[in-house]
Amino acid sequence: xxxDIPQYSSETSDIQHTDMDMRQVNSLSYxxxxxxxxxxxxxxxxxxxxxxxxxxxxxxxxxxxxIGEFIDSLPVAGQEGIVRCHPDLAGRDxxxxxxxxxxxxxxxxxxxxxxxAGDAARMNRLNAQYKERFGFPxxxxxxxxxxxxxxLQLAERLGNEPAQERQCAIEEVKKICQLRLQDIIQCPATxxxx
Amino acid sequence: xxxDIPQYSSETSDIQHTDMDMRQVNSLSYxxxxxxxxxxxxxxxxxxxxxxxxxxxxxxxxxxxxIGEFIDSLPVAGQEGIVRCHPDLAGRDxxxxxxxxxxxxxxxxxxxxxxxAGDAARMNRLNAQYKERFGFPxxxxxxxxxxxxxxLQLAERLGNEPAQERQCAIEEVKKICQLRLQDIIQCPATxxxx
Numbered sequence: 001x002x003x004d005i006p007q008y009s010s011e012t013s014d015i016q017h018t019d020m021d022m023r024q025v026n027s028l029s030y031x032x033x034x035x036x037x038x039x040x041x042x043x044x045x046x047x048x049x050x051x052x053x054x055x056x057x058x059x060x061x062x063x064x065x066x067i068g069e070f071i072d073s074l075p076v077a078g079q080e081g082i083v084r085c086h087p088d089l090a091g092r093d094x095x096x097x098x099x100x101x102x103x104x105x106x107x108x109x110x111x112x113x114x115x116x117a118g119d120a121a122r123m124n125r126l127n128a129q130y131k132e133r134f135g136f137p138x139x140x141x142x143x144x145x146x147x148x149x150x151x152l153q154l155a156e157r158l159g160n161e162p163a164q165e166r167q168c169a170i171e172e173v174k175k176i177c178q179l180r181l182q183d184i185i186q187c188p189a190t191x192x193x194x
Numbered sequence: 195x196x197x198d199i200p201q202y203s204s205e206t207s208d209i210q211h212t213d214m215d216m217r218q219v220n221s222l223s224y225x226x227x228x229x230x231x232x233x234x235x236x237x238x239x240x241x242x243x244x245x246x247x248x249x250x251x252x253x254x255x256x257x258x259x260x261i262g263e264f265i266d267s268l269p270v271a272g273q274e275g276i277v278r279c280h281p282d283l284a285g286r287d288x289x290x291x292x293x294x295x296x297x298x299x300x301x302x303x304x305x306x307x308x309x310x311a312g313d314a315a316r317m318n319r320l321n322a323q324y325k326e327r328f329g330f331p332x333x334x335x336x337x338x339x340x341x342x343x344x345x346l347q348l349a350e351r352l353g354n355e356p357a358q359e360r361q362c363a364i365e366e367v368k369k370i371c372q373l374r375l376q377d378i379i380q381c382p383a384t385x386x387x388x
Binding site for chain 1: 223224225228237238239240241242243244245246247248264267268269270271272274275276278279325329330
């Protein structure tokens with residue numbers, strides 16, 4: 001990257017990385033834990049606040065598994081609630097600057113801040129159809145996809161049955177969570193080499 | 195109230211009241227519903243996002259009951275998670291201005307913004323003991339109590355068994371929720387007179 005090219009915050013990925021080890025993670029008070037992991041599931045700090053009960057965690061996979069098991073243990077309405085806490089992709093919250101830092105970084109990285117007029121109109125129309133059909137927003141792990149793939153998946157998943165699509169959305173929530181955890185916690189392989 | 199007496203926002207109750215009827219409530223999209231009811235359970239918008247699945251609601255008691263049933267349906271860790279999303283009373287978030295508007299109004303109304311040095315020190319000490327013992331903060335419906343009663347209850351509830359105290363905290367979460375709902379929704383008695 002050339003340092004003399006100006007960077008605009010709305011068009012650059014600002015995914016933050018920290019490098020905590022599990023000793024540090026396991027020594028956090030519930031307040032520190034929620035401050036650190038409160039958005040690994042988008043706008044659902046209660047998930048981090050809940051899984052703190054299960055500490056200590058052996059490694060990041062163990063924490064990730066605890067979060068997954070907690071989500072799976074919720075009633076259907078609770079799982080739908082988690083999905084509903086996510087913003088639309090390339091939607092209102094992005095335009096008005098109301099995304100969480102994590103979402104902003106992820107949507108930027110997937111190219112969703114730079115859609116041309118045609119793609120933007122298609123995304124809006126499909127998002128609206130999707131929300132009308134399922135009663136929750138389309139969630140996909142943006143960092144594992146680009147804008148073309150996201151538009152394709154959105155059109156395709158619109159044809160799913162509601163129960164199948166809820167499960168699909170929850171699996172995407174877990175993928176997003178996995179990558180957000182990796183941004184915070186030192187990877188186990190690195191750790192064991194020390 | 196004399197208009198010439200200066201009012202300081204940090205020392206006045208700023209509990210907001212709206213007056214929605216159930217027709218309006220039941221016509222909200224999930225996004226509007228979460229914007230409206232997202233903090234009836236403190237910092238847990240996922241609760242409102244979840245119970246939206248159960249609309250329409252007959253009246254505010256019906257919505258309140260849905261929220262209560264949803265909370266009761268959560269695993270123990272989830273209930274602890276909800277309690278952990280609450281701030282300390284007269285604690286760090288109040289001092290640094292980081293309370294939600296609802297909490298600020300409630301703590302102000304209970305007199306917790308005007309503790310003398312002795313009461314403030316007692317509150318800090320008991321809060322710390324309580325969090326050390328139970329792993330979540332002391333939650334009480336501040337609007338149904340004054341500072342003397344809150345200090346007494348805090349000291350008394352410190353002696354509870356953990357499972358009993360978790361249940362006690364959840365019942366207080368529901369009382370707080372009930373009053374926050376009443377601030378938003380037109381009371382059924384008024385409504386039927388129209």
